[in-house]
Amino acid sequence: MLQSASDPTITNGKPGEPPLVSVMLVNWNTREMTLDCLRTVYEQTREVPFEVILVDNGSHDGSAEAIAAEFPQVVLMAETENHGFAIATNISVERARGRYVLLLNTDTLVLDGAIDKLLAFARERPEAKIWGGRTLFEDHTLNPFSCWGRVTPWSAFCQAFGLNAVFRNSELFNSESYGGWKRDYEREVDIVQGSFFLIEKAFWDELGGFDPAFFMYGEEADLCVRATRYGAAPRMTPTATIVHFGGKSATKKANKLVYILGSRNGMIERYFPQGWVGFGKAMTAAWAFTRSIAYPAASLIAPRFKESAACWKEVWRRRNEWRNGPLQRATKG
Template identity: 55%
Template sequence: MNRSQTQAQHAVVSIVVVSYNTKDMTLECIRSILTETKCGFELIVYDNASSDGSAQAIADEFPETKLIASEVNHGFAKANNIAAGQVSGKYLLLLNPDTVVLNGAIDKLVSFAGSRPEARIWGGRTLYGDQSLNPTNCWGRMTLWSVTCQAFGLTSLFRDSALFNPEGYGGWPRDTERAVDIVSGCLFLIERDLWNQLGGFDPAFTMYGEEADLCLRARAIGAHPRITPDAEIVHYVGASTKVRANKLIMLLKAKVTLIHRYFPEWQRAPGVLLLTCWPLSRMVGARILWAMFRKPKWKATQLAWTDVWKARSEWRGGYSQVQ
């Protein structure tokens, strides 16, 4: 029996990493898992048809790691579902490939789950590469008020305000334990039984929004997702989505889908209308800032949001499998 088989037999946590054209980062992520994790675990890496040699590099450096090298890019949600169908641990941990595990973070997260079993979904604290706070580890649920703040630029102007940046939990530096609505999929620990009960991610969400949908479904049956500041990772953010406009289009598709699913019926039409105003206001704002200051970043921002606005027919309907 090799080491990977022994790990699978005694796994407390099953770790799933879905990679797509992030070869160097994925290798760094796996190294950090193996170095920093002492509790019983199994690791499954699902490569989503990368074209950068990721699968071969993973197989060469980590021959004992279970690797699923797909010939088709199924997207984040479906790829995780496929990999999660092959795990055995009490807990399932979804970990982005553009992350680095710090100071025993997985051990600490599993310990936290044991101390807060009522949560049923748990997350940690994320940092950027320079070790500054990356606040994208969790989110508040989307509401008509939060979409209004986003549409009129209040979220950007008052990022540290809990009132005007409710989805981002503005003003909270993620340095305390706290119940949250949504745990980010970059570091997402869940009871395997709960994952199976919910049927995993809804594959309608090709990219973005899948963890929000899962957490909201979990909350509806009594889960209380929770964050600990003790489990820290580096998350470089968006490494597999390099074209900003494409990322924003997928994000908006996901947000429209979540509005259709979770807003009261009377709020859905105004919610989508307000969300449609978001790229328009960002495009106009960036254009004004470019005209005033001539900084290249504002020109790039203007062009990205202009592309998103022009593509609004692609995202205003949300993902096609809205239920």
């Protein structure tokens, strides 16, 4: 295993000063984006002492070597296999020395002191126990996926039959996306996305970290729901903002959707009321099936739908992979 920053006292603060926050990243074949992300972490975080711990999940694009060369201060754990996000994060958090742990995706850019501001927000709202910020797309328009509402029988029905899209700005019909909320004011949320996710390490340890059953997608949703049982009330602030490009480790859209649908069914199995699990999983299947029919039909009229048609046809063809819950490591890649 290639490692750097063997000196455990290295932080961005004074010599020997322990970090207040440990910034955790998991890289898989996103070398240039990861380097850009790290540059913004060090450029934009000036007020709080921090360390960076990065797990490379067996990348074959030279990521580990490039990171070690440009950022020798990073604690680099270069693995020989792709553990997935959940397991890799758990491995890295074991080495964290900060009071707080910040999960940060490698396909992000830190803007305007966002890490400093998120730490300040956590100190103002300690009762939340989990904190997140606002994310933007590459063109700096709103990326609403920094947080969302948990799946319920009603939201699953709305998703399956497109009511969330027809009534996009309604929190009744589009509850998982919080309707038309622009993420422009602070509020309590159900789920904080793992791309910019702050938690105290002691609370992380109490929860047992991510459930490794979630190889990719859904791990933060599971953690947040479990956290609420321990008194957490996750909150989001618009003052801490990052760019999140999104999906750069899922090189094929159909693969990403297969993971998402599997994780969604995993959440349904675990957290739906007794008697509603079958309904919830049927709604997941209906979501995929209706789109596998609708997009090919639409593509006959409008060629722009051909890519989506092919994607959803493949997702439906692969339904045995996601129908019973999260995908396991045997199907990674």
